[in-house]
Amino acid sequence: MRIILLGPPGAGKGTQAKSMSESLGLVHISSGDLLRDHQNRGTELGVTARDYMKKGLLVPDDLIIDMIEERIKMPDVEFGYILDGFPRTVQQARSLEKALENQGERIDKVANIVVSDQELITRLGGRWICRQCQQPFHEINSPPQIEGQCDTCNGELYQREDDTSEAVVKRIKVFGEQTNPLIEYYSKRGTLVSVDGEGSIEQVRESLIGAVS
Numbered sequence: 001m002r003i004i005l006l007g008p009p010g011a012g013k014g015t016q017a018k019s020m021s022e023s024l025g026l027v028h029i030s031s032g033d034l035l036r037d038h039q040n041r042g043t044e045l046g047v048t049a050r051d052y053m054k055k056g057l058l059v060p061d062d063l064i065i066d067m068i069e070e071r072i073k074m075p076d077v078e079f080g081y082i083l084d085g086f087p088r089t090v091q092q093a094r095s096l097e098k099a100l101e102n103q104g105e106r107i108d109k110v111a112n113i114v115v116s117d118q119e120l121i122t123r124l125g126g127r128w129i130c131r132q133c134q135q136p137f138h139e140i141n142s143p144p145q146i147e148g149q150c151d152t153c154n155g156e157l158y159q160r161e162d163d164t165s166e167a168v169v170k171r172i173k174v175f176g177e178q179t180n181p182l183i184e185y186y187s188k189r190g191t192l193v194s195v196d197g198e199g200s201i202e203q204v205r206e207s208l209i210g211a212v213s
Contacts, residue, residue: 001024001026001080001108001109001212002080002081002083002100002105002106002107002108003020003026003080003081003082003083003107003108003109003110003111003212004082004083004086004087004107004109004110004111004186005017005082005083005084005085005111005113005208006110006111006112006113006179006182006183006186007112007113007114007115007197008115008120008171008172008175008176008179009120009124009162009168009171009172009175010115010119010120010123010124010127010168011113011114011115011120011197012113012115012197012201012204013084013085013113014030014032014084014085014136015136015201016113016201016204016205016208017030017082017084019201019205020082020205020208020209020212021081021082023205023209024080024082024209024212024213025079025080026079026080026081026082027076027077027080027081027082028081028082028084029068029071029072029077029081029082029083029084029086030084030085031064031067031068031083031084031085031086031088032084032085033134034064034067034068034071035049035053035059035064035067036134038067045063045067048063049063049064053161053162054161054162054167055167055170056162056166056167056168056169056170056171056174057170057174058088058089058174058178058179061089061091061092061095064086064092065092065095065096068083068086068096069095069096069099072099072100073103087182088178088179088182089178089179089181089182090181090182090185093182093185093186107186107191108191108212109191109193109211109212110182110186110191110192110193111193111194111195111208111211111212112183112192112193112194112195113195113197113204113208114194114195114196114197114198115197115198116198117172119198120168120172121165121168121169121172122140123138123141124163124168124171125163125165125168126138126139126140126141127159127160127163128144128157128158128159129157129158129159129160130150130152130153130155130156130157131155131156131157131158132150132153132155132156133150133152133153133155135150135151135152135153135155137150137151137157144157193211193212195207195208195211
C-alpha cells in the first residue's frame with residue numbers, strides 16, 4: 001500500500017505515521033525528517049529551507065519534489081510506504097502522481113486528519129522535541145519526567161523555530177490557503193478518507209488504520 005497522511009501542522013501526522021508503519025509493515029517517509037537531515041548536513045537545500053521555515057512558510061515545491069521522488073525509488077519501499085508531510089500543494093501532488101505513473105504505481109489511500117484551529121494552537125504552542133531522537137513532548141499533554149530532558153534517550157529538548165506562537169498562527173493560515181485544495185484534489189480521485197484527529201492517540205490510530213485498510 002502507498003498511503004498519504006494529510007493534516008495541518010500539529011495534527012499528529014508524524015506520531016500516527018510511525019505507529020501505522022509498524023502496524024501495517026510500511027516504510028514511514030517524513031518530508032520533515034528528510035529536510036532536517038539536509039539542514040544538519042548543511043546542504044544548499046537545507047540552508048534555503050531553513051529560511052522559509054523560520055518565517056512559518058512552506059518550503060517551495062522545487063526544493064522538495066526531487067528529494068521525495070529519489071526516496072520513493074529506493075529498494076526498501078518496494079512493498080509500500082506512508083508519506084507524512086508530502087504533498088502539501090496540488091502541484092506537488094501532480095508531480096508525485098506523474099512520478100508514480102512512470103513506475104507503474106499509484107497512491108492507494110489519502111487519509112486526512114481533521115483538527116480545529118484552536119486545538120492546533122494549544123498543541124503546537126507547548127511542543128518540544130528531542131534533539132537526538134526527535135521524540136515529541138508537550139508542556140501540558142505529555143510533559144517529560146525531567147524538564148528539558150527526553151524520557152527516551154536523555155537528549156536535550158528544544159522548541160523548533162516554527163513552533164513559536166507567531167509562527168504557529170501563520171503556519172495554520174498558510175495551510176488553509178495552500179494545502180486545503182489537496183482535499184478536493186484527492187476527493188475527486190476517490191482516494192480521500194477523513195478522520196477525527198482530536199481523540200486519544202490510540203483512538204486516532206485505530207480510526208486511521210480502519211479507514212485505509
